[in-house]
Amino acid sequence: MRSILTLAAMLLCASVALSQAAATTTNSASNQQSAEPKPIEPLGHEKVEPGECHTNKDGVKVCNDADSDGDFTVDPKTGSTTSETTVEAKNDATGTVDGIDGNDTVNCANGSNVTITGTGGTVNANSGSNGSVQNTNAAGGASITINIGGGSIQVPPGSTIPFSG
Amino acid sequence: MKRTHLIGGLCVIAVSAFGLSTLTVQDRSTEGVAATRVEEPREPVADQRGSFAPEELVAAPGVSQGTREEVPSLPAVPVTTEDPCASVVADLDAAIVVNNAHEKTIAQLNEKLAEVMRERDRFMYGEDTPYGAFLSSYEADEINDPNALVRIEDWLQKFPVFLGVGEATWIAERTGAKDWKLYGRTSELALIRFLGPDRLVAELPPARSAELIAYYADEPVFNQ
Numbered sequence: 001m002r003s004i005l006t007l008a009a010m011l012l013c014a015s016v017a018l019s020q021a022a023a024t025t026t027n028s029a030s031n032q033q034s035a036e037p038k039p040i041e042p043l044g045h046e047k048v049e050p051g052e053c054h055t056n057k058d059g060v061k062v063c064n065d066a067d068s069d070g071d072f073t074v075d076p077k078t079g080s081t082t083s084e085t086t087v088e089a090k091n092d093a094t095g096t097v098d099g100i101d102g103n104d105t106v107n108c109a110n111g112s113n114v115t116i117t118g119t120g121g122t123v124n125a126n127s128g129s130n131g132s133v134q135n136t137n138a139a140g141g142a143s144i145t146i147n148i149g150g151g152s153i154q155v156p157p158g159s160t161i162p163f164s165g
Numbered sequence: 166m167k168r169t170h171l172i173g174g175l176c177v178i179a180v181s182a183f184g185l186s187t188l189t190v191q192d193r194s195t196e197g198v199a200a201t202r203v204e205e206p207r208e209p210v211a212d213q214r215g216s217f218a219p220e221e222l223v224a225a226p227g228v229s230q231g232t233r234e235e236v237p238s239l240p241a242v243p244v245t246t247e248d249p250c251a252s253v254v255a256d257l258d259a260a261i262v263v264n265n266a267h268e269k270t271i272a273q274l275n276e277k278l279a280e281v282m283r284e285r286d287r288f289m290y291g292e293d294t295p296y297g298a299f300l301s302s303y304e305a306d307e308i309n310d311p312n313a314l315v316r317i318e319d320w321l322q323k324f325p326v327f328l329g330v331g332e333a334t335w336i337a338e339r340t341g342a343k344d345w346k347l348y349g350r351t352s353e354l355a356l357i358r359f360l361g362p363d364r365l366v367a368e369l370p371p372a373r374s375a376e377l378i379a380y381y382a383d384e385p386v387f388n389q
Contacts, residue, residue, distance in 0.1 A: 047380070047383075049350070049351075050350070050351070067346075068351075069343070069345045069346060069351055069352045070351045070352055070353065071351055071353070090351070090353060091319070091320075091351075091352050091353055092343075092345060092351065092352040093351075109319070110315060110316060110319040111316065111340075111352065126319075127315055127319070128312065128315050128316065128319070
């Protein structure tokens with residue numbers, strides 16, 4: 001009688017252990033299936049040479065004039081629809097930057113001449129830079145900020161403001 | 166008898182003298198008419214407008230009067246003595262004079278501004294910095310273009326190397342002439358070529374050198 005009970009207890013323990021092991025295996029498998037790959041953004045920027053245009057997935061389009069004396073860079077190169085895009089207009093670059101929004105930045109170096117359009121963001125006009133900023137937002141939308149000469153000005157929706165740093 | 170002969174002789178002389186004088190007067194009047202016709206050519210008759218009638222100008226033997234009347238008359242050309250561009254030319258000359266005066270004033274103001282900028286920057290930059298060292302050179306006093314001074318300052322912040330004799334002047338000349346394309350694809354590449362890639366790699370801070378080498382990795386700029 002005792003041996004029968006001992007055998008029954010051993011079988012019970014073994015079945016419990018097996019069921020726990022099976023559950024662990026199932027959980028780990030389901031965890032592996034639900035894990036989504038993180039979005040990986042390509043590193044680096046896009047060099048836009050004179051005569052070239054480039055548009056990233058944030059919707060920022062940069063065109064460098066054919067007779068420009070400087071490069072533009074677009075960072076990130078591709079990005080996503082919500083990327084914080086930074087455009088650099090290097091020394092003596094002339095061209096256009098379209099489609100900047102609230103989290104984007106355009107830096108204009110000495111000697112550059114840049115025509116910028118968008119619905120938000122910041123333009124840093126360094127000494128010796130020129131250009132204009134057009135806010136294409138509808139009335140009531142966000143403004144674009146121009147930092148120039150140690151101060152800043154706002155470009156309200158529907159307005160265009162030329163600048164000379 | 167002698168008296169009779171004398172009177173008869175006088176009569177013959179008188180008659181002959183009268184006849185000679187009459188003939189002479191007639192010849193002279195004939196010569197005068199002929200001379201007048203030769204010496205005075207016919208002049209065309211001018212109308213009230215000051216122009217000549219076509220028939221007077223094209224009169225040719227063998228051409229009938231009817232043919233000449235069919236030629237349409239030329240339209241009247243108004244004769245004016247005033248130059249219609251005179252006032253415009255005068256205005257332009259005056260504008261050029263004013264423009265030249267303004268250019269001279271601007272050049273003087275730029276010279277003053279450059280002087281003030283040099284003095285200000287000498288307080289801001291020590292001579293142990295590339296731009297401060299440039300300001301202490303004689304070249305700095307000869308560059309009277311404020312834009313060129315700003316450009317040299319900007320370059321030396323990006324490429325902090327100590328300039329040699331004539332290098333700042335070259336940068337100032339390129340800044341004024343905007344002819345960077347003669348020396349490189351961009352103004353930055355022109356400057357890198359001018360200053361020397363090897364020199365920049367050796368003198369720039371390592372982080373800045375690495376940044377430049379990475380940026381121009383796809384171009385034959387730095388032989389790394």
